Amino acid sequence: MSPLLAIDDLSVTFARSGLLSRLINPFPLPSFNVIDGVTLSLMPGETLGLVGESGSGKTTLARTILGLVRAAAGRIVFEGREVQTPADFRAMRRRSAMMFQDPVASLSPRLRIGTLLTEPQIIQGLPMPDRRAAAKALLALVGLPASFVDRFPHELSGGQARRVGVARALAMKPHLLLADEPTAGLDVSVQGDVLNLIGELKRELGFAAMIVTHNLAMIRHVSDRLAIMYLGRLVETGPTQDVFSAPMHPYTATLIQSEPIPDPRRRSQNPAVTGEIPSVFRRPSGCEFHTRCPIARDRCKTEAPAYRPMGADRMVRCHFPLETGGQEREAFSRASANQRGN
Amino acid sequence: MSGSLTASDLSVRYETPHGSVHALRHVDIEAHPGEVIGIVGESGCGKSTLVTALANLLPANARIDGSISYNGVDLAKLDAHHQRLLRGDEIALVSQDPMTAFNPVLTIGDQLVDFQHHRKDLGRAQKRARIAAMLGRVGIADAERRMDCYPHELSGGMRQRVAIAAALLTDSGLLIADEPTTALDVTMEAQIIHLLRELRREYNGIIIVVSHHLGVIAELCDRVYVMYAGEVVEGGEVDAIFHDARHPYTQALLACDPARFHERLDRLPTIPGSLPNLTQPPSGCVYAPRCDRAFAPCGSVAPPQVKLSASHMARCHAVAP
Ligand SMILES: Nc1ncnc2c1ncn2[C@@H]1O[C@H](COP(=O)(O)OP(=O)(O)OP(=O)(O)O)[C@@H](O)[C@H]1O
Ligand SMILES: Nc1ncnc2c1ncn2[C@@H]1O[C@H](COP(=O)(O)OP(=O)(O)O)[C@@H](O)[C@H]1O
Ligand code: SF4
Ligand code: SF4
Ligand SMILES: [Mg+2]
Ligand SMILES: [Mg+2]
Numbered sequence: 009m010s011p012l013l014a015i016d017d018l019s020v021t022f023a024r025s026g027l028l029s030r031l032i033n034p035f036p037l038p039s040f041n042v043i044d045g046v047t048l049s050l051m052p053g054e055t056l057g058l059v060g061e062s063g064s065g066k067t068t069l070a071r072t073i074l075g076l077v078r079a080a081a082g083r084i085v086f087e088g089r090e091v092q093t094p095a096d097f098r099a100m101r102r103r104s105a106m107m108f109q110d111p112v113a114s115l116s117p118r119l120r121i122g123t124l125l126t127e128p129q130i131i132q133g134l135p136m137p138d139r140r141a142a143a144k145a146l147l148a149l150v151g152l153p154a155s156f157v158d159r160f161p162h163e164l165s166g167g168q169a170r171r172v173g174v175a176r177a178l179a180m181k182p183h184l185l186l187a188d189e190p191t192a193g194l195d196v197s198v199q200g201d202v203l204n205l206i207g208e209l210k211r212e213l214g215f216a217a218m219i220v221t222h223n224l225a226m227i228r229h230v231s232d233r234l235a236i237m238y239l240g241r242l243v244e245t246g247p248t249q250d251v252f253s254a255p256m257h258p259y260t261a262t263l264i265q266s267e268p269i270p271d272p273r274r275r276s277q278n279p280a281v282t283g284e285i286p287s288v289f290r291r292p293s294g295c296e297f298h299t300r301c302p303i304a305r306d307r308c309k310t311e312a313p314a315y316r317p318m319g320a321d322r323m324v325r326c327h328f329p330l331e332t333g334g335q336e337r338e339a340f341s342r343a344s345a346n347q348r349g350n
Numbered sequence: 351m352s353g354s355l356t357a358s359d360l361s362v363r364y365e366t367p368h369g370s371v372h373a374l375r376h377v378d379i380e381a382h383p384g385e386v387i388g389i390v391g392e393s394g395c396g397k398s399t400l401v402t403a404l405a406n407l408l409p410a411n412a413r414i415d416g417s418i419s420y421n422g423v424d425l426a427k428l429d430a431h432h433q434r435l436l437r438g439d440e441i442a443l444v445s446q447d448p449m450t451a452f453n454p455v456l457t458i459g460d461q462l463v464d465f466q467h468h469r470k471d472l473g474r475a476q477k478r479a480r481i482a483a484m485l486g487r488v489g490i491a492d493a494e495r496r497m498d499c500y501p502h503e504l505s506g507g508m509r510q511r512v513a514i515a516a517a518l519l520t521d522s523g524l525l526i527a528d529e530p531t532t533a534l535d536v537t538m539e540a541q542i543i544h545l546l547r548e549l550r551r552e553y554n555g556i557i558i559v560v561s562h563h564l565g566v567i568a569e570l571c572d573r574v575y576v577m578y579a580g581e582v583v584e585g586g587e588v589d590a591i592f593h594d595a596r597h598p599y600t601q602a603l604l605a606c607d608p609a610r611f612h613e614r615l616d617r618l619p620t621i622p623g624s625l626p627n628l629t630q631p632p633s634g635c636v637y638a639p640r641c642d643r644a645f646a647p648c649g650s651v652a653p654p655q656v657k658l659s660a661s662h663m664a665r666c667h668a669v670a671p
Contacts, residue, residue, distance in 0.1 A: 061535040061536075061537060062506070062535050165624065166393070167624075195392040195393050195562055196562075196564070196603070196606040196607050196608070197392055197602070197603065197606045197620055197621035198392075198620070199606075199608075199618070200606055200608070200617075200618030200619055200620040201618075201620045203618055204617050204618055204620065207616070207617070222535055222536060224536065225565075225607070225608045225609035226608050226618075228608070228612075228614065229608050229611065229614050229615045229618060230618075248614070249614065252612075262537065263536060263537065266536045266537045266539070266540040267536055267565065267609065268539070268540070268543065268563070268565025268566050268568065268569045268609075269565055269568065269569075269609060270564035270565045270567075270568045270592065270604065270607050270609050270610055271568055271592055271610075272568045272569075272571075272588040272589050272592050273589070273592075273593075275568070275569050276540065276543075276544075276569065278544065279537070279540040279541045279543075279544045280537070280540060281537050281540075282489075282541060284505055284507060284508070284538075285505075285535070285537075
């Protein structure tokens with residue numbers, strides 16, 4: 009089977025602009041790679057989780073894939089064809105959909121839900137004899153009452169607004185869904201609801217999904233594969249279960265260890281990682297994680313590690329990956345000193 | 351100074367053009383020096399209303415009933431002037447969004463000097479020295495230089511640390527942190543949890559942590575109050591809440607947390623239904639419309655507070671002591 013989406017060595021560059029940011033960081037560098045050499049693929053029907061701390065470039069990557077941000081270098085191949093011209097991107101966007109990070113803000117406040125739900129098809133010039141009926145069918149698809157066609161976005165709860173976001177994204181029967189933090193700000197009781205809905209519709213309609221998030225507890229249940237991002241670069245990819253049970257990159261391992269466990273008998277002793285995420289405007293030398301890595305050695309400060317395969321379907325960017333039974337893994341557990349009580 | 355805090359039969363209504371919102375109803379809580387108290391519940395259940403009432407900072411459209419006493423003093427009986435004094439000197443609130451806690455046009459140092467206005471005995475240089483020491487304590491390296499920064503020049507995690515430092519500089523006996531890690535990444539969250547845990551070793555006052563994140567509550571708190579639709583439905587030691595929850599809502603909330611399951615779940619558990627309309631709270635149990643154990647009395651009779659042990663309480667018809 010060939011991938012639905014393949015991106016190869018994709019980079020995105022932003023020029024630093026604005027007086028304020030120049031005052032804060034007055035280095036005369038003209039531009040920065042916010043996304044740097046990202047290579048990824050997504051099979052039809054697959055769910056990929058894209059994980060990283062805030063500012064790591066997750067949203068930018070998703071927007072670049074859809075052509076909403078211009079790539080400085082690299083290739084995007086969708087359904088077997090390279091996407092290059094604005095017309096190519098438009099064609100791709102007709103077959104894919106994006107759920108934005110803030111659903112209420114991304115729904116125009118003066119339009120009623122019924123109009124919002126059918127707007128994309130109208131813009132694409134698709135025939136729609138009865139807009140209200142189409143909107144009601146979409147509301148039914150995501151389990152909302154038909155009476156919501158006449159409501160305004162601010163009259164919905166957070167979870168209901170996400171459901172409208174899902175309905176709007178799926179109105180075009182996409183082959184690919186890009187969902188940016190689909191459950192941020194939702195309670196756990198409602199989060200499951202939105203994710204179950206996406207899962208059910210995936211099974212029914214068969215689209216592939218890329219879910220952008222920093223919520224590890226959630227993504228381990230809803231993704232088939234994971235891609236971990238640090239400062240705009242992928243540092244590890246692999247099957248979700250494998251990555252969680254045996255993370256190989258020290259950054260992945262610290263993220264998993266940092267997650268608070270809802271059990272007071274298993275409190276963590278120490279934070280797994282200290283220090284702040286560095287800025288993409290001032291990337292550390294060598295391995296970019298060395299400023300926070302619990303097992304960094306001298307070589308890490310000067311020599312950038314290659315992104316290399318570690319077994320089937322696993323890629324890791326580290327000189328000293330944490331292999332099962334290896335001395336690095338042992339060194340990591342000792343150095344991060346984050347034993348939990350039992 | 352530090353003392354115990356008690357709220358008895360505390361109710362808060364917000365008067366709005368659409369009627370009164372009964373945001374808090376008949377809440378009893380207590381907290382003692384040296385304790386970390388957790389307040390947990392879904393969005394909109396009244397957590398912020400409760401802590402804002404405790405900190406005496408409710409908006410003008412709020413009406414409050416019941417009593418709050420701190421260190422033996424009934425706050426409602428104080429005049430406005432003394433309430434203000436108490437607020438500044440005794441109660442420090444670290445709010446949900448660390449950005450809004452600071453004035454964007456003043457440096458961190460200048461603002462932290464202002465936080466010490468009650469220390470008439472100290473000069474500016476002494477106050478700055480205290481700030482540098484406090485910033486060091488909350489893990490901000492290079493404190494001297496950071497004092498000359500403006501709030502937007504700090505990352506979210508740093509601002510949250512500065513907000514905690516600011517709260518500690520007031521020397522108050524009650525530190526309230528409303529969702530202190532919600533806006534942060536998991537690595538920063540772990541660091542703030544660690545910081546708060548370190549602080550409690552030396553800090554002799556009460557720390558109240560509000561969160562909808564069960565992991566944060568489990569990591570930090572000694573005792574927990576679980577809120578639903580404006581009521582405290584269960585309260586107890588952190589271990590009892592996480593390992594022997596008795597209220598159906600607490601049990602459902604715990605069961606929903608995907609962090610509890612390591613094997614992949616095909617469907618994530620949820621709590622069907624939604625919070626009741628707080629302009630007309632249900633007459634029986636507030637959780638009855640969503641409860642899978644509801645039976646005859648639940649729809650019409652408000653459940654009593656059932657005492658399960660010296661420290662464990664649940665408000666439900668179905669639990670027996
Ligand atoms: N100033 C106000 N005027 C009217 N209603 C209010 C006001 N502040 C809060 N409410 C209402 O009171 C209830 C409790 O709100 P509160 O903000 O205390 O909940 P919360 O648990 O802190 O929620 P969140 O986690 O979303 O902050 C909600 O129904 C809310 O809409
Ligand atoms: N339009 C833009 N101009 C300049 N910098 C940007 C722009 N959009 C994003 N960035 C920067 O790119 C980095 C990645 O941002 P983003 O994709 O929003 O990350 P995330 O979604 O993971 O929070 C950040 O450092 C951000 O400040
Ligand atoms: S290359 Fe070195 S610093 Fe980077 S993650 Fe691996 S061990 Fe840590
Ligand atoms: S009182 Fe009844 S409805 Fe309320 S939580 Fe208990 S069993 Fe459920
Ligand atoms: Mg983002
Ligand atoms: Mg709140």
